[in-house]
Ligand SMILES: *[C@@H]1O[C@H](CO)[C@@H](O)[C@H](O)[C@H]1NC(C)=O
Ligand SMILES: *[C@@H]1O[C@H](CO)[C@@H](O)[C@H](O)[C@H]1NC(C)=O
């Protein structure tokens with residue numbers, strides 16, 4: 001049953017010499033992070049179906065053609081176990097945004113039923129980070145029919161989101177990361193909508209992110225004992241696409257079919273039909289980032305967390 005978890009355990013590396021003694025006491029939340037719990041959709045999943053015990057071994061799959069951001073973050077932290085409850089296609093609340101996959105509410109129920117009191121997962125409020133990454137499917141499935149920029153539907157969806165966060169809080173979760181939605185209006189799925197719908201998609205993403213930030217601030221200020229970070233995945237990806245060449249990418253929005261049909265969490269080998277290796281691409285397919293873009297995400301999030309005590 002541990003095989004799924006152990007895969008991401010990285011043995012402690014060689015001791016790194018301290019830069020200088022006056023920096024030696026620098027510690028952050030990351031120094032004490034033994035567990036990284038992730039909730040989300042295909043951007044985050046490593047293949048759990050949403051049904052049964054998330055700790056049981058399952059086929060490992062990523063829609064990145066290499067390690068996704070959650071795996072890369074865990075690798076970069078170096079001494080944590082990733083427990084990934086994300087499910088491909090998931091939204092925050094599937095009663096509000098109609099969809100089949102197990103949503104954030106269901107993922108949280110699985111956490112409470114199978115993980116929270118498992119003897120195999122000795123997590124505590126202080127040794128665990130809970131990352132929540134929803135919105136891509138919520139916006140993709142709703143933007144066309146949403147009134148205006150989606151204010152009303154995202155208000156309901158994100159109210160449910162923080163009700164679910166509160167269930168995690170009640171189980172002892174105290175350290176949260178909320179990733180916002182990347183500008184996928186600039187990925188091929190958005191570009192293919194044509195100018196008018198792509199513009200609506202952009203407005204809806206911005207509205208979702210704006211409400212996420214406001215509701216996170218309001219939820220987090222209502223509790224005295226929690227740490228909350230909203231990670232701005234949106235700006236991270238906008239920067240990557242604006243400066244794609246500087247990051248080593250060959251195209252800001254293109255993807256290569258030969259990579260897009262490989263659902264592996266290991267870096268795929270180069271295909272001659274593509275512009276270069278998977279690291280040449282920001283996108284795995286028309287909607288999903290590549291492992292290389294996800295590594296930028298993981299590194300930036302790690303830097304942000306390294307300032308959090
Ligand atoms: C905390 O982690 C940082 C980054 O990995 C490291 O440089 C530092 O030495 C650690 N501090 C302690 C007290 O372990
Ligand atoms: C995006 O939403 C449309 C409905 O508007 C749906 O048909 C499509 O499958 C969704 N795409 C993805 C990749 O989920």
Ligand SMILES: *[C@@H]1O[C@H](CO)[C@@H](O)[C@H](O)[C@H]1NC(C)=O
Nearest residue numbers: 148149150151206207208210
């Ligand atoms: C969404 O639309 C509402 C109503 O028109 C507006 O007040 C709000 O500023 C818009 N949201 C964003 C992020 O621009």
